Amino acid sequence: MKKYIIIIVMLIGHISCKNKLKYINNNRQQSNGQLTDWPNNDTQYDTLTGNSDTTQESLTINRLMLRLEKDKFTVKINKQLTTPLDIILYDENKIIILKDVATFKLFARSKISDKRMENTFPDFTLYEMNFNSNKDAERVIKWYHSRSSNLKELKNVDKIFSKANKVYFFETRAEMFRDYINKYAETIK
Secondary structure, three states: OHHHHHHHHHHHHHHHHHHHHHHHHHOOEOOOOOEOOOOOOOOEEEEEEEOOOOOOOOHHHHHHHHHHHHOOEEEEEEEEOOOOOEEEEOOOOEEEEEEOOOEEEEEEEEOOOOOOOOOOOOEEEEEEEEEOOHHHHHHHHHHHHOOOEOOHHHOOEEEEEEEOOEEEEEEOOOHHHHHHHHHHHHHHO
């Protein structure tokens, strides 16, 4: 008899735990209201196609490179067709895939140590993403600033803006280098 009671209690406990787990999974959300089970069956996908011409750097990038070289920075540039991000819009349950967006990645590192800390050489990375129109570039900026978006790839971005049909974003490894980013962002703007 004790055996049957133990088995019945275990069975009831199992069913109870299973129902509770189902309830938790159905109602699982983070404190900010964003879904943690992302993407899900209802997620919609959209594609924003960009300008995939990587034959030459933009005039803006060329001007910036000249300025950086004058300011004693070494500059490395990579041309790539792969876009470094997709855009997730939680409120709309949508993922925007950026396709064929020519992206130039520029890495700049100073040859001169920062005055505030000996043997510390400022550096930053700049991405220039090329879209087909000004409107598309502005949409990306809008999505970035949207409270419902989650651009995990851009969580270290220190500066982002659009100019014409391009989106520029800067990132750096140290807060103390933010003033360099601001200075060179103004060169682009």
